[in-house]
Amino acid sequence: MRFCLLASGSKGNATYIEENGAAILIDNGLSLVQLQGRAKSAGLELSKLKAVFITHEHGDHVKGVGPLARKYSLKVYASPGTMMAANGTLGRVDYEPIASGETVVAGSLKVSSFSSSHDATEPLIYVVKGPGASLGVAMDLGVVTHLIRQQFLNLTAAVIEFNHDLGMLINGPYHYVLKQRVRSRVGHLSNEDASVFLTEILHQGLKHVVLGHISETNNLPELALQAAREALAKARRGSPSLCAASQWEPTPVFQL
Numbered sequence: 691m692r693f694c695l696l697a698s699g700s701k702g703n704a705t706y707i708e709e710n711g712a713a714i715l716i717d718n719g720l721s722l723v724q725l726q727g728r729a730k731s732a733g734l735e736l737s738k739l740k741a742v743f744i745t746h747e748h749g750d751h752v753k754g755v756g757p758l759a760r761k762y763s764l765k766v767y768a769s770p771g772t773m774m775a776a777n778g779t780l781g782r783v784d785y786e787p788i789a790s791g792e793t794v795v796a797g798s799l800k801v802s803s804f805s806s807s808h809d810a811t812e813p814l815i816y817v818v819k820g821p822g823a824s825l826g827v828a829m830d831l832g833v834v835t836h837l838i839r840q841q842f843l844n845l846t847a848a849v850i851e852f853n854h855d856l857g858m859l860i861n862g863p864y865h866y867v868l869k870q871r872v873r874s875r876v877g878h879l880s881n882e883d884a885s886v887f888l889t890e891i892l893h894q895g896l897k898h899v900v901l902g903h904i905s906e907t908n909n910l911p912e913l914a915l916q917a918a919r920e921a922l923a924k925a926r927r928g929s930p931s932l933c934a935a936s937q938w939e940p941t942p943v944f945q946l
């Protein structure tokens with residue numbers, strides 16, 4: 691299995707996952723042209739895509755799904771609540787409902803979905819398994835629930851939201867109401883929350899951890915990486931590579 695975050699952050703998200711010549715995308719908040727450009731620069735082929743899995747209806751996750759799905763004739767998986775909320779944005783797509791706890795087979799990949807805690811209608815996060823490797827993608831969640839923690843325990847790789855530095859958020863330019871929303875149980879994970887989660891799921895088999903959805907207003911990649919490094923040093927139960935994903939360019943392609 692190999693994967694790459696083609697974009698990550700409040701201006702657009704797209705995670706590409708490939709196994710044995712067939713690929714899926716989790717979310718697409720980029721235009722078709724942007725996504726094609728990013729895939730090309732990462733050495734990936736969008737023609738290998740079979741399906742798009744949507745986490746929730748916020749624009750940074752669904753804006754580009756419709757054009758992409760129509761261009762490559764992709765199936766679109768999302769919860770019924772997400773689909774209803776995103777209907778105006780998506781246009782006509784080949785939609786398949788997916789519920790929390792359900793697993794869908796796409797080529798050699800098994801994609802399982804689990805409810806998350808975020809201010810959207812029926813948000814999901816996804817854990818993807820292939821022969822001998824697994825990847826969990828946990829972004830846009832206000833709190834790590836028991837269900838999500840359980841599902842992330844034995845992964846080969848994880849994408850974890852390191853959204854904000856609490857000090858930067860509190861002292862930053864956001865309006866009070868928005869600050870409260872980001873910090874709430876249906877908002878986003880802070881560097882501190884994410885580090886605790888990382889410690890909980892750390893084991894010797896965890897090879898790569900990507901820090902995602904890093905706020906450009908309330909965080910710095912270096913602060914997120916520092917928090918993750920300190921968590922790893924304290925826990926001492928594994929030494930995965932760390933990478934801070936960017937809004938503007940793809941991460942390296944990680945081979946699992």
Ligand SMILES: [Zn+2]
Pocket residue numbers: 699700703748750751830903
């Ligand atoms: Zn988002």
Ligand SMILES: [Zn+2]
Pocket residue numbers: 746748808810830
């Ligand atoms: Zn969101």
